[in-house]
């Protein structure tokens with residue numbers, strides 16, 4: 001299949017904002033995609049080469065890409081760089097450079113999707129000495145045979161800047177439409193495997209029946225089951241039917257561990273592969289997990305003096321570190337508190353009740369200094385539960401989780417089977433969708449940020465406030481650098497920003513307000529931290545803001 005057909009799809013997707021139309025375009029394209037390409041095309045449509053959990057990365061920056069285009073077209077690098085300043089879009093500038101190319105080679109071959117994809121794989125897999133050079137040559141070869149529009153989309157894919165507005169929801173519906181299967185079956189299979197390529201293939205070749213048979217697979221991360229809030233331990237206990245498992249809510253980073261023999265892969269909450277950054281955890285897992293093949297989940301916590309937990313940002317620092325990892329192992333020791341098991345030696349456990357899974361978990365691990373079982377109390381007594389909760393806080397933990405003893409594991413669902421209880425109004429994780437340039441000494445820095453909650457029904461980000469405090473000067477420099485490439489529109493001092501960056505925001509109160517479309521406004525919002533571990537779609541939802549508002553009013557009534 002020609003790459004030009006995919007380029008044509010990208011162009012059409014870019015031209016419409018209508019979700020139904022986008023879904024139809026993608027569905028039509030999937031229908032005509034041959035079986036052997038079906039596993040890769042869904043990701044290419046999302047503007048990616050690999051799923052997020054695949055460790056491979058292209059590792060190509062703007063500079064290297066421009067070099068490759070320059071070699072392929074004969075247009076000097078400087079000229080391409082200048083053109084980017086005009087167009088504001090490297091993709092456009094690549095297309096222009098290809099148009100300028102004087103001669104087409106006689107041997108120029110029309111690009112196929114397979115060739116483009118295979119080249120991306122080679123680029124990703126080029127490692128070690130001279131790899132930058134090899135990456136560049138592979139890409140130059142592609143650009144040599146690319147038509148202008150093809151070049152534009154290849155460049156955007158390489159840099160991860162495809163803007164076709166196709167998110168996971170559209171892809172799910174398009175797979176259902178293309179192969180006449182139920183969207184909820186596609187969703188289910190995707191929640192279990194996080195692999196749209198695989199799901200599309202099963203949908204096409206085996207239909208609804210095949211999708212129904214899809215189950216947990218070692219090596220493919222499962223979407224994590226999530227929790228809702230409860231105002232108190234008592235409320236949680238009532239909601240759970242009078243008896244529940246209470247566990248410490250550790251304040252760290254959630255991980256999903258897949259062990260297959262002596263191979264261990266660890267995924268973050270966003271299902272990114274973080275294995276390489278935490279070799280200490282890998283070896284501890286190999287020692288503690290006795291089963292040959294197993295998938296477990298837990299919270300990775302940074303431990304400080306006297307074994308007290310340190311803020312979760314410390315764990316994220318470990319995830320980010322690529323070099324001198326040994327030094328980081330010393331500086332930020334980690335401890336993994338396991339709270340669930342989803343698969344053991346060929347047996348999928350997600351449909352077992354939680355109490356059973358906990359038993360299996362206890363049988364599966366031998367606790368060690370670094371690998372522990374989440375501390376748990378099963379009770380039907382409010383006072384006991386309250387005491388457990390207070391003890392957890394005293395030890396420096398975030399609060400407790402209450403879990404229904406009879407509940408199955410629901411991948412990707414934020415339901416009432418798990419409830420979290422924390423002492424204060426919770427911070428919100430919100431997406432930056434706008435900002436304002438500062439004044440005077442800070443005129444070159446973005447200062448005040450318009451933040452939004454996610455509305456999963458419309459897929460929109462709805463503003464709930466403006467955050468201007470809590471930032472250090474360094475933060476502002478960093479945010480300006482990070483957000484500048486995401487500016488989509490400027491109007492006077494205000495800039496509109498593509499929703500990509502998630503920040504944690506604290507506030508004094510949630511107010512009802514007509515000021516924003518959401519109907520809510522945060523009072524005294526203040527920046528707490530950058531949430532690099534969350535994608536915009538994982539930001540707090542507008543429903544959550546509404547729920548927190550209700551809690552707040554309830555608490556007010558109690559006071």
Ligand SMILES: Nc1ncnc2c1ncn2[C@@H]1O[C@H](COP(=O)(O)OP(=O)(O)OP(=O)(O)O)[C@@H](O)[C@H]1O
Pocket residue numbers: 224225226227228247248249250251252253254269299339374401420
């Ligand atoms: N014992 C535990 N059982 C389950 N989750 C736990 C436990 N201890 C800590 N956690 C963490 O709490 C999270 C559950 O809360 P929630 O579903 O609200 O996730 P979240 O959106 O990341 O919220 P938060 O910012 O509060 O962690 C889990 O994703 C996990 O990271």
